[in-house]
Structure formats: C-alpha cells, structure tokens
Amino acid sequence: MKKNWIQYSYLFTILFFVLGFFNIVFAWIGFFCLILPFVFVIKDNKKTWCQSYCPRSNLFNRLFAVIGNKRTAPKWLLNGKGKRIMLTYFAINFFMICLTTLMVFLDKRDPLEKVRFLMAFQLPWTMPNLLDIGAMPDWVVHLGFRVYSMMLTTTIIGLLVGYLYRARTWCAICPMGTLSSLALRKTDAKLKVFH
Numbered sequence: 001m002k003k004n005w006i007q008y009s010y011l012f013t014i015l016f017f018v019l020g021f022f023n024i025v026f027a028w029i030g031f032f033c034l035i036l037p038f039v040f041v042i043k044d045n046k047k048t049w050c051q052s053y054c055p056r057s058n059l060f061n062r063l064f065a066v067i068g069n070k071r072t073a074p075k076w077l078l079n080g081k082g083k084r085i086m087l088t089y090f091a092i093n094f095f096m097i098c099l100t101t102l103m104v105f106l107d108k109r110d111p112l113e114k115v116r117f118l119m120a121f122q123l124p125w126t127m128p129n130l131l132d133i134g135a136m137p138d139w140v141v142h143l144g145f146r147v148y149s150m151m152l153t154t155t156i157i158g159l160l161v162g163y164l165y166r167a168r169t170w171c172a173i174c175p176m177g178t179l180s181s182l183a184l185r186k187t188d189a190k191l192k193v194f195h
Ligand code: SF4
Pocket: 037, 049, 050, 051, 054, 055, 056, 057, 170, 171, 172, 174, 175, 176, 177, 178
C-alpha cells in the first residue's frame, strides 16, 4: 500500500503548482517540502525523504524515464560547485523572503503579488486566483507568492538539468538534499558521542 502511493508522489508537485492558480495561499504547502526532509533525518537517522517520498525527484524520475538526454552532468555541477551555488541562492532567497515578509507584516512595504524566476525575473502572467477564500493578510499573500516563486524556480532548474543530463541531476545540487546531508552528519556525530 505504502509503495503504491509513493509511486504517485510526483502528483503532489503538479498539484502544488496547479493549486497556486486557484489561490496563492496554497503555496504555503511548500513549507512541507522544506521541513519534512529534516523530520525524516531526525526520525529515521537517514534521508528517507530523498530516498522514498520526495515528490519532485519522483517527477524527474518519471518524466525523464521517457524523455531527456540521460548524459552525465559536467564535473563542476557534481563536484560541489553546483551545490555551493544553489545553496547560496537558497540562503539569499530565503533571507529575502523572511525580510520582505516581515516588512509587509510591519506595513513598511506593499506585498509583491507576482511570480518571479530567480528572484529577479517577473514571469509574464498574473495568477488568476480562481478560488476566493476570503481576505487574507497581505503578508500571508506575499509569502505565498514568494514560496511559489522559489518552488517554481528550483523546479524549472531541476527540469532543465534533468532533461540535459540524468533524471535526478537536480538532487546533486538541491539545497534541501545538501542541508539534510549536513543534518544527518550532525545527528550521526551526536549519536557517536552518546555511545
Ligand atoms: S535532493 Fe532534493 S529533490 Fe532530491 S530527493 Fe532530496 S529533497 Fe528531493
């Protein structure tokens, strides 16, 4: 039963982006993808999320089983440089998300109700907001747009490298994968101290 739904976890990725068209507040679901890898590291002392559940890697596996070049990625992408670039991007993006959300919360700036690629490039469409779920505080809407933008950016990059190279090339540079590896190393080190 468990195996059955894991096969279809890629649907969560698609659902996430579709739900954003209904109401951007659904993008808050993206926080699960930020938190769950660490929950599993703490619970199982291994990267269960990456190995079994991650909807995004499941999408890449599925999609690039039928299309894509299936070539080995260049060394710079796999040898740590790619990881550092993506981790730096993620840290800056996360910091900016927190800062701007705080500014909106404090009424010091207007919410940015646009989807952006790589923080700077505005995408040429407006989210249609097909489902009215009532008035939401500006900072909640702002955060929804920012999380949606971050998830979209990383998914587009993942799709690009997955198409150009092997299906899960993104996993070699994914900030969540990198950070959960670091968390795992810390957990291991702690366990060694206690034994
Ligand atoms: S490295 Fe990132 S994309 Fe790959 S399985 Fe882990 S969380 Fe998912």
